[in-house]
Ligand code: NAI
């Protein structure tokens with residue numbers, strides 16, 4: 500298979516971790532006879548420095564014309580002035596919108612050897628394998644009107660939580676499709692006791708559930724879901740929810756895995772390239788030291804193989820190599836170990852080379 504992959508290393512530890520993920524993809528290509536063409540571009544703070552904007556039209560066009568986009572992280576103290584008109588995150592939002600990636604997938608698995616890295620009790624973590632799907636391009640973050648005014652002498656601020664039926668349908672249908680390759684269970688999270696948008700969400704999820712009787716559907720209020728995520732996470736399989744609930748629940752779920760450095764994500768749309776990135780930020784506190792954990796980005800590359808290139812066996816082989824390295828005790832600093840970024844990736848590559 501031929502694929503064109505745009506790499507956006509970004510800022511801070513972004514370049515350090517993406518370099519290792521690209522190495523892993525190169526090993527996969529060589530082993531399995533694929534041809535991946537990588538092109539590296541600027542996005543985020545580094546693009547602001549070079550071009551005055553976080554994402555140029557040219558880079559967006561390159562991304563749109565690619566098979567998939569692999570991203571490190573953006574931002575850092577240098578660009579943190581809250582009054583600045585150009586900010587690194589504008590690149591991320593522009594990319595998501597430009598690529599039309601409406602679903603953000605965050606798998607959370609807890610490696611048995613890492614249960615002690617999590618603040619959650621080990622017995623609660625056994626068997627945790629959750630896929631949280633957050634709706635990414637609608638809801639409260641995009642609804643109109645939003646703004647400020649003064650009414651009866653009081654300063655007022657308002658946001659709108661808005662969903663159209665097709666926006667709910669496409670993300671819930673994706674959840675059902677992905678659940679069929681897993682434990683066939685979907686938990687749809689809403690606040691249907693209070694919010695009209697959630698009642699529409701639940702109505703559509705219920706209809707999709709009826710059309711897919713092989714998948715078990717349950718509805719859960721977001722407050723209950725936030726509690727269940729830490730009290731009984733092993734009972735959850737696919738969780739699908741609207742943008743802001745998903746923003747909060749995905750961060751909560753990431754705590755289960757012990758370190759931010761471990762977790763990948765994928766943002767995908769109906770067609771076109773997906774966007775793959777670790778869930779962590781640019782970690783300015785450790786940038787340039789060569790000690791960042793590359794696993795989140797390497798597992799994001801595995802998701803790229805699976806979701807954008809349809810290479811399931813290759814994706815699984817990368818995930819197996821990571822699992823084996825962890826099982827064998829390979830650890831970066833965030834997991835209490837001594838391996839640097841490259842040394843950790845070396846261990847993973849070694850196991851990938853030796854694997855099927
Ligand atoms: P962060 O995720 O960058 O770091 C939080 C803590 O986790 C730090 O102590 C960091 O050293 C550690 N950490 C993160 N990734 C790690 C890894 N791979 N290996 C080992 N340790 C790791 O979040 P923070 O500090 O809140 O934000 C730093 C910058 O990153 C800010 O400018 C923020 O805006 C940006 N950011 C960017 C994101 C993105 O590009 N998607 C997401 C989140 C934050």
Ligand code: MG
Nearest residue numbers: 746747749750
């Ligand atoms: Mg967040």
